[in-house]
Amino acid sequence: MAKSEASGTRRALPMAGERARAERRDAAENRQQVLAAASRLFAARGVAAVSMDEIAREACVGKGTLYRRYAHKGALCQALLDENTRRMQAEVLDGLRDRNRSALDQLSSLLARLFAHNEENAELLGAVSDAAFGARRDDFYRSAPYQWQRLMVSGFLRRAVADGECCDLDIDYLADTLLAPLDIDLYLFQRRALGIEQARIVAGAQRLLLDGLRSRSDNRQ
Amino acid sequence: MAKSEASGTRRALPMAGERARAERRDAAENRQQVLAAASRLFAARGVAAVSMDEIAREACVGKGTLYRRYAHKGALCQALLDENTRRMQAEVLDGLRDRNRSALDQLSSLLARLFAHNEENAELLGAVSDAAFGARRDDFYRSAPYQWQRLMVSGFLRRAVADGECCDLDIDYLADTLLAPLDIDLYLFQRRALGIEQARIVAGAQRLLLDGLRSRSDNRQ
DNA sequence: ATCACAAGTGGACAGGAGTCCACTCCACCA
DNA sequence: TGGTGGAGTGGACTCCTGTCCACTTGTGAT
Structure with missing residues (x-):
């Protein structure tokens, strides 16, 4: 359920030539929370029936945080x-x-x-x-x-x-x-x-x- | 701009074996209003930028009326x-x-x-x-x-x-x-x-x- | 003409998407 | 080890879709 990009590593952009800072620890944790929450809710009730609000709530994260990572539900699904x-x-x-x-x-x-x-x-x-x-x-x-x-x-x-x-x-x-x-x-x-x-x-x-x-x-x- | 189904005829269901009543005159007028309004607004600002609310307002019709005729924006576009x-x-x-x-x-x-x-x-x-x-x-x-x-x-x-x-x-x-x-x-x-x-x-x-x-x-x- | 009722109306409302921004906090640097 | 800048946070807010339902009106039957 956790995608490899998120599990283990802390780097946000593992590409060559990166100037990027390390992903913050809290941010990484929240990313996990979000994916786990989404995957849990989707499994339980189907993708269509779950709102972004709910995912944020289930992940104990604000909507702004959710949207910062995933511009919309489709992007979140891509990640999953x-x-x-x-x-x-x-x-x-x-x-x-x-x-x-x-x-x-x-x-x-x-x-x-x-x-x-x-x-x-x-x-x-x-x-x-x-x-x-x-x-x-x-x-x-x-x-x-x-x-x-x-x-x-x-x-x-x-x-x-x-x-x-x-x-x-x-x-x-x-x-x-x-x-x-x-x-x-x-x-x-x-x-x-x-x-x-x-x-x-x-x-x-x-x-x-x-x-x-x-x-x-x-x-x- | 007006679709032929609406112009001229007053029948809602011209199919054979109809039990349907004639479409009311006020309803027919509103249908025209709606299509004209939508076509006007779409032409002016592009389909995506126009909301159903606006179309209803421009057509001098309530949202309920609009949705009674066209279940959603896509259906309205089909009609156009x-x-x-x-x-x-x-x-x-x-x-x-x-x-x-x-x-x-x-x-x-x-x-x-x-x-x-x-x-x-x-x-x-x-x-x-x-x-x-x-x-x-x-x-x-x-x-x-x-x-x-x-x-x-x-x-x-x-x-x-x-x-x-x-x-x-x-x-x-x-x-x-x-x-x-x-x-x-x-x-x-x-x-x-x-x-x-x-x-x-x-x-x-x-x-x-x-x-x-x-x-x-x-x-x- | 009048009546009964289905069709039609419209606005209040629920609920979701996505934005915004003042605030927090942490990774890195000196 | 402390300071700082920018990444990260979260919830109020806006805007929109679509539903609901009490009310109105036109139509065909009588």
Whole structure:
């Protein structure tokens, strides 16, 4: 439940070249309190039913403190997702070692892993999406987890073109477009409202997208 | 600005088999007031900057009245979009007359027309999307305009399979998935943040999706 | 014309998000 | 070891959404 950034270390910005001061001890404690409280309340009553006020109260912290750390509920949910996100990323990176697989094959696996991530973290991902509106419309697309996905996809695409698996592609456009079917709102609609099982979704997406990318001799225009 | 449902007719539910009473004259007037006020304020200051309170005030109507008609700001925006939506639908239906074009060709045109619709109505579509969160998560996917799009797409897919343009497809899954790249948040990100022009988006989507659908002899699994 | 009642009205209210800012406290430096 | 500046704190406050409900009005039936 505690994210690794917060547990153990006291550094706020572990990046290279930091001028940042150490995170204060009380601040670090409060950060823990907040994440623990949120995770407790969410588990008990569901993300949607818990207000930021309540989280602050449960964490014995003022609202200002809560908002200083997490600009909105979506950011807090991102933080709670952090551990799962890292695990997923590590798994994907692990699969990358197998140099025998073609770029498109690996892209196909990535998609499967990302759909699984959707399935496993549906509620928090939904909350993240809920918070992205108005001025925050593209917060999601600018977020680190999404940009990581985008980076992976465009890497695969570049390699696929280099290896002659595809004729040339508009990679900058496609990177985001290939990820579009993963949209959590769409995914939840297909899973829950239409009752389509995860495996069918993954298979459908892989077939559509991979066939759409693959080189073909009779490629018009 | 006034939607046709409200202008001229006084019937609230023009469906067959209606037991519904006529819409009261005062109610009809207020409906007009509300739409006019909203359209005025939105034009002046942007959708996001206008609150429901203000719209009610500007329309000389109580908040209760406003909410009776439009459950939330998103629904109001849908209503304002109505006229444009109808026009777009009529155009698409018109293009359907040309019986010489293959189903996939027509699907391709549909996509182009839908992207244009996105472009022309970006702000209101964004507001509709903003309102769809939490319990309203899939309001968008259940809305009449979206269901119409879905219907068109699955119709084309069915015809494409029947005509042998595609080998068999998971139409129920694909109908929504083909529409995923039209997601207004994604579209706005690509247009504004990435600076990709509309034509490039349309071309990219058409190529990816249509090639993904088309029958191919070396089609694995 | 008049009546009964459903439809329509509007403002008070509840509750949540997010801001603001005067105040506290601690990590670092000299 | 003490002083200090900036990070951290918390709660009052604003603004907004959406609900509720007592009241009003128009409509179709008689």
